[in-house]
Amino acid sequence: MQTFTYSRARSINELRAVQAATGDRILAGGTTLYDLMKLRIETPDRLVDVTGIAGLDEIISHPDELVFGALVTMSDAAAHPAVLQRAPVLAEALSKAASQQLRNMATLGGNLLQRTRCAYFRNGTEYPCNKRTPGSGCAALEGLDRGHALFGGSGSCIAVYPGDWAVALVALDAVVDVRGSRGTHTIDVASLHRLPGDTPHVETVLEPDEMILNIRVPVGRLAQASTYHKIRDRESYAFALVSAAVALELEEGFVRQARIALGGVATRPWRVPAAEAGLTGRRLDRATALEVGRMTFADARPGRHNGFKIALGAEAVADALMIAAQRSENR
Numbered sequence: 001m002q003t004f005t006y007s008r009a010r011s012i013n014e015l016r017a018v019q020a021a022t023g024d025r026i027l028a029g030g031t032t033l034y035d036l037m038k039l040r041i042e043t044p045d046r047l048v049d050v051t052g053i054a055g056l057d058e059i060i061s062h063p064d065e066l067v068f069g070a071l072v073t074m075s076d077a078a079a080h081p082a083v084l085q086r087a088p089v090l091a092e093a094l095s096k097a098a099s100q101q102l103r104n105m106a107t108l109g110g111n112l113l114q115r116t117r118c119a120y121f122r123n124g125t126e127y128p129c130n131k132r133t134p135g136s137g138c139a140a141l142e143g144l145d146r147g148h149a150l151f152g153g154s155g156s157c158i159a160v161y162p163g164d165w166a167v168a169l170v171a172l173d174a175v176v177d178v179r180g181s182r183g184t185h186t187i188d189v190a191s192l193h194r195l196p197g198d199t200p201h202v203e204t205v206l207e208p209d210e211m212i213l214n215i216r217v218p219v220g221r222l223a224q225a226s227t228y229h230k231i232r233d234r235e236s237y238a239f240a241l242v243s244a245a246v247a248l249e250l251e252e253g254f255v256r257q258a259r260i261a262l263g264g265v266a267t268r269p270w271r272v273p274a275a276e277a278g279l280t281g282r283r284l285d286r287a288t289a290l291e292v293g294r295m296t297f298a299d300a301r302p303g304r305h306n307g308f309k310i311a312l313g314a315e316a317v318a319d320a321l322m323i324a325a326q327r328s329e330n331r
């Protein structure tokens with residue numbers, strides 16, 4: 001790791017002043033950033049620790065919205081009674097991510113901005129990787145693509161967005177409030193991450209000096225009957241092979257509204273409006289759930305080693321729909 005300077009900001013204004021003067025990089029829990037610095041993928045020479053900024057470590061439960069400060073830890077959010085009761089998909093996405101030790105350190109804002117786990121990206125400079133070194137090529141296109149994307153890939157990059165929390169947020173139409181030199185503004189979480197196109201190293205729509213302050217999630221009947229179903233190589237401490245964030249509103253057994261988002265299979269959190277529309281107005285049973293699960297993957301573009309995720313993903317979506325339907329009936 002190269003040497004770097006470390007400072008702490010105690011308020012947003014102090015952070016703004018530091019960034020305007022020196023362009024320091026934001027450090028939250030450090031569980032991603034330090035990792036990437038050790039791998040020499042990220043080489044910032046100035047870090048500003050934002051974990052002391054007051055007021056961003058709270059969860060507020062409003063009648064129609066949950067507001068999460070960006071510095072809330074993953075473990076605090078996963079265990080919060082209002083989150084468990086009003087939006088279980090969020091609590092489950094967080095509690096099924098990483099390990100307890102990591103969740104105790106890692107923040108909700110930092111989680112959104114984690115980078116891909118593509119082994120070619122992370123494992124040294126011997127492989128071409130457009131995300132790591134723009135213009136160098138993509139080793140995964142002709143290499144091992146078992147963990148790579150079925151949706152949203154390009155001829156420059158097929159790396160999966162690895163996080164769980166963002167997938168659940170996209171299912172619930174969440175937004176983030178952001179502050180930087182452009183002032184304060186709000187971004188849909190669904191628009192936060194960019195498709196790779198021919199610039200896969202540019203991963204989000206944030207400017208380098210912008211900080212996520214809050215994550216706001218609309219909650220109502222739909223969010224209450226929700227779940228996050230994550231399939232992985234082992235039952236804990238592993239990224240998703242495929243995951244499904246699902247929310248349902250049923251009326252007398254018929255689907256009034258549905259939300260389906262996928263993780264582990266796309267270059268960014270992946271909402272599937274066609275499958276949601278295909279489910280609306282129908283009575284939900286296991287056969288319909290599986291049909292919709294297959295519909296969810298209708299546009300998948302598998303490579304050489306990741307085609308198995310299509311059948312696996314269809315089953316995961318079907319299972320998630322049945323869990324959400326049960327929750328809707330028990331409400």
Ligand SMILES: Cc1cc2nc3c(=O)[nH]c(=O)nc-3n(C[C@H](O)[C@H](O)[C@H](O)COP(=O)(O)OP(=O)(O)OC[C@H]3O[C@@H](n4cnc5c(N)ncnc54)[C@H](O)[C@@H]3O)c2cc1C
Pocket residue numbers: 025026027028029030031032033034035070071074096097098099102105106107108109110111112113114162163164165210211212213237238239240
């Ligand atoms: C072994 C391992 C397993 C993991 N497994 C999973 C998993 O299964 N599922 C999953 O979802 N995640 C997983 N993770 C990722 C983990 O959840 C993230 O590392 C963590 O959430 C990042 O949060 P942080 O606060 O530590 O971020 P940091 O490392 O501090 O920062 C990460 C990035 O975000 C930027 N940043 C941080 N906060 C803000 C903010 N508020 N505004 C703007 N920029 C900001 C930083 O500059 C940096 O670029 C795993 C990580 C590890 C190391």
Ligand code: SF4
Pocket residue numbers: 116118119120121128129130131132137138139140141156157158159200
């Ligand atoms: S898939 Fe993306 S991250 Fe992986 S090697 Fe190709 S360009 Fe790099």
